[in-house]
Amino acid sequence: MGRDDDRGAASEVLAEFRALVDGADRKFALVRDLPPGARGPLQLLYFRKAFKAYTRLWQLQQRRRSELVSEGLCRWEIGEVASRIGQLFYGQYQRTSEVRFLLEAYVFYEAIMSRGYFQAAWGSVAPDLKLRYKELRFHVRFLIVALLLNRTDEAVKLADRFRALVDESKAAFSATNFREWKQVVQEISRFLKADAYFKIARPLRYNVIFDAHPSSFPYISRFYTSRVLRLKDALLTSYHRNEIKLAEVTLDTFRMIQCLEWEPSGSFYQVPVKQPSENGALNDQNEASGLIDINLAVDMTDPDLPPNPCKAIIYHPSVSKLIAATATICDELPSDGILLIYISSSGKTDCSVDFQKDVHGNSLNFSKAKHTTQASQKRENSLSHPAADNNPNLSSKIGHYLCLGSQGNGASNNLYPEDLVPFTRKPLFLVIDSDNSRAFKAGLSKLDLNITIHGAERGEASALLLSHEKPLFLSDTNVTSGGSQFTYFLTAPLQAFYQLIGLSSDIEPDVYSNAESLLSSALVEWEVLLCTSNSLDQVWAQILTDPFLRRLILRFIFCRAVLCLLRSTTGDSTVHLPECLPSLPDSVSPKSAVTRNHIHQLAERLGVLNHFHFLDSIRESVQSR
Structure with a gap:
């Protein structure tokens, strides 16, 4: 009788x-389905409810584990709950940028x-395709988190395990096509190869030891007497055909995510290490044995650093989705805040290729594809610029956009500068x-009637960093293969x-360290020149106090100088040079002696002077130092 009661x-x-x-x-579904950039009371309410539900669930299986197992609870089910909790934490990191959640x-x-947990299921039950899909998705999620925490060795192990798991799956489920998962294997390989190009380089996050320049602090402090803005939010998105990505994280946004975060110090970055017990077995405490502690309330914030700016990462958005996310963030932006919008995208549509394939991989008829392309372009022109054919002054508007997706939906994926003006x-x-x-720097000529952002702002002057349109190649290696x-x-x-330049990634640490010191010296001097310039535009002056934005501006100056002084910059050099709006002072331009001196020293130290062109006076000035 007692046994029956226990079973009941x-x-x-x-x-x-x-x-x-x-x-x-x-x-969990309510939290997952929130739009990108959603913050505030509703998002926090959904997250707290979901987390409370999983906390209660986790505590129940901790207290009654033996009874649950006796009734048939599988280990993978505990793993699935733990995986959902991990997803909740990762989602909260994406919305708050607090590394403690990561x-x-x-x-x-x-x-x-x-x-x-997932592996243990295969020895006791028949192969389950849905369970295998859960395990594969778990590996990809874990891999992304490991990469964001710069745990490269762990990421490599996970990639190897994932590749083996896909091979095992093809053998265990021979009737199932694992083509999509094989494609993920290739994506992981490309991503890791690009991300691990330099093994000795330091992390991309802002490090107060390396990236802060104390000698310029007195000059920066003078800006606090007037209005200053702080980077509070960032919206990151990218879309390119065949871009390097891992799941929904592209290589470009992956780099920008880290670039806009502080590098934690001390033991903050340490994950608890598993301690072996006396008999050599691993202790189950704080592991997914059903005894993991949920540490949401634990304060893991680095007390020496300010909070990271919030970020919204949007993967392959439609224009309407991007605009909606921007509107949501702008509504909640504080009076002393500034929003960074990063868009990495081509201005060319997917339909410009000669051959297209259907969902089965079969080539479509070229003439049909060409006809579809022309029809799409005509439809776009008629919708966006109905008078373009009759008015030659408006014809230049065609093509002044960024393409955020396939052209299959006509102009719905085309982002025009005027879309962001509001x-x-x-x-x-x-x-x-x-x-x-160039779509975002049009309108500077009286003959150019395109609407752009600079000069058309509705209240606040905007700062723009615009890339060069054609990357340069000085070696057989395609630069774009690394993002x-x-x-x-x-x-x-x-x-x-x-x-x-095409230098080997197998770098001697001393050489790289010396080059890093030379670059740091250049950044320090440019920083002082900006802060002391009498011609610095107010747009730049009010954001120079923000460390993240200041670092981006200084690196832009370096990028522009390097590309301008390259010998291969021939013909229409403007397509090879990035630009900024409004203009920065001439004292930091590529033509200034200070800038040329710094690039000369770096090129000389690395033995690549032959790739640059310098005036003789610059060479003599450097040699006399």
Whole structure:
């Protein structure tokens, strides 16, 4: 009788567990389906409800673990709950940029892996395709978190394990096509190869030891007597055909994500290490054995650093989705805040290729594809510029946009500069990385009637960093194989310089360290020149106090100088040079003696002077130092 009562009680516990899982999953879906950039009370409410539901679920299986297992609870089900908690933490990191949430996600994911929750299922049950898909998705999520935390060794192990898992899956489920997962294997390989090009380089995050320049602090402090703006929010998106990406994280946005965060110090970045017990087995505490502690309330914030600016990362958005996210962020932007909008995209549509394929991979008829392209272009022109054919002054408007997606939907994926003008009621810092960046600098001529942002703001003057339209190649290696050249200069300038010149990634640490010191000296001097210039535009003056934006501006100066002084910059050199609006002072231009001296010293130290052209007076000045 007592045994029957125990079984009945255990059955009730299992039923309660299943009910809690269903409720928690519904709350999880509400958080997952929130639009990018959604913050504020509603987002926080949904997150708290979901987290409370999973906390209750987790605590139940901790207290009644033996009863649940006796009634048939599988280990992979505990792993699935832990994975959902990890996803909640990662999602909260994406919305708040608080690295403590990223660390919590890593703890759960690493514990799931170390305890083998998903792997353990295969020895006791028949192959389950849905369960295998869960395991594959878990590996990709864990890999992204490991890369964001700069745990490269762990990421390589995960990539190897994922590749082996896909091979095992093809053998276990021979009737299933794993082509999409094989494509993910290729994506991971490309991503890791590009990200690990320089093994000795330091992380991309802002490091107060390397990136802050104390000698310029007195000059920066003078700006605090007037209005100053701080980077509070950033919206990041990119779209290119065949771009390097991992799931929904492209290489360009991956670099920008880290570039806009502080590098934590001390033990803040440490994940608890598993301690072996006396018999040599791993201790189950703080692992996914059902005894993981949920540490949301634990203060893991680095007390020595200010909070990171919030970021909204939007993967392949439609124009309407991008505009909606921008509007949401602008509505909540504080009076002393500025919004950074980063867009990496081409101005060329996908339909410009000669051959297209259907969903089965079969080539479509070229003439049909060409006809479709022409029809799409005519439809776009008639919708966006109905008088273009009859008015020659308006014909130049055609093509002044960025393409955020396939042209299959006509002009719905084309982002025009005027689409962002309404948001200039708030301060904006725009970084446009595109082969059609001229779309955002049009309108500077009286004959150019295109609407652009600079000069058309509705209340606040905007700052713009615009990429060069054609990357330069000084070696057989395609520079774009490592992501966008302009973004690379903004996030890792010395590595971008190495790749541009074609220098080997197998670098002697001393040589790289000396080159880094020379670059740092250049950045310090440019920083002082900007802060002491009498011709510095107020747009730049009010944002120079922000360390993230100041670092982007200084790296832009370096990028522009390097590309301007290259010998291969021939013909129409403007397409090879980035621009900024409004203009920066002449004292930091590529033509200034200070700038040329610094580039000369760096090129000489790395033995690549032959790739640059310098005036004889510059050479003599450097040699006399």
